[in-house]
Amino acid sequence: MIEEGLKSELQKQGVYVTTLEDLYNWGRANSIWPLTFGLACCAIEMMAASMARFDLARFGAEVFRPSPRQADLMIVAGTVTKKMAPLVVRLYNQMPEPKYVIAMGSCAISGGPFKQGYNVLKGIDRYLPVDVSIPGCPPRPEALIHALMTLQQKILAQKLTGPDRPGCLNAAVPGEFPVPAYGEHDLEPSKNPQIWHPPLIKR
């Protein structure tokens, strides 16, 4: 492992040194392929972000894949209804690791303006491990780009060894999360307690 001071000193002399970890993460962070997956109006902003004006391609993330087998990132763009939630989880399960989730917009985070609706899931973080949440209704494309950059920083900081290593290198990280079933009144189970840790409200 090379020291940061020596590294920058060498760089001034035109010698670039790096680690395998940095190279690996650099490649991963700059080729995030999102799943073509729009659920509601947030998807319009997602499309706008991938078009010429906002140009998601600058971050290597313009390759929207129509198959979960080829995708790294699931952008949950829009309201997740309870009818759709099992499909979302199943699609996430079908993605190869390492995989990341961006919850885009208030609906995907918490149900948003439809939170009181009987058929709306109150946040996809009940079933999936969300990496980045973007508030907004809908968030502007700049916000999505910011979320992508946040995700890139998260990926760049991941170690290839240790407990924080990406899921593809860690046998302990589950490859599949339980898919909820349609119950009589609600999805069963209504949340995945392994993932969903709501903040405790202290009064």
Added chain:
Amino acid sequence: MDANQHPYLVLALLMAAAVAFALGPLAAAWAWARFYSPAKPGKDKNGIYECGLESKGDAWIQFRSEYYLYAIIFLVFDVETIFLLPFAVAFTSLSAGAFVAILVFLLLLLEGLVWAWRKGFLVWK
């Protein structure tokens, strides 16, 4: 080993380098996947359908053999039109033999139509 004596040596070397250039990253990716990333197969991950829904039934279903009727009627109406158009364009300059030949062809197709009609396939059910 002089390059003048073996003029194709450079080509062979370039070929070997090209193959290594193509296979090297593939081998590296395979080795990386083999030794560092644990496989995590599962029910959903191994599922064949990629739309989030579960696949239902068997993929080995039988298609109804009656669809050959549509093929025949398509042939009667569509292929006939294709041959009728040049026939009509060249009608005035045709010899008697050519006229009889195309008439036989038309009669054959017409026979197919009569056959389909009598079997009742043209009735909308």
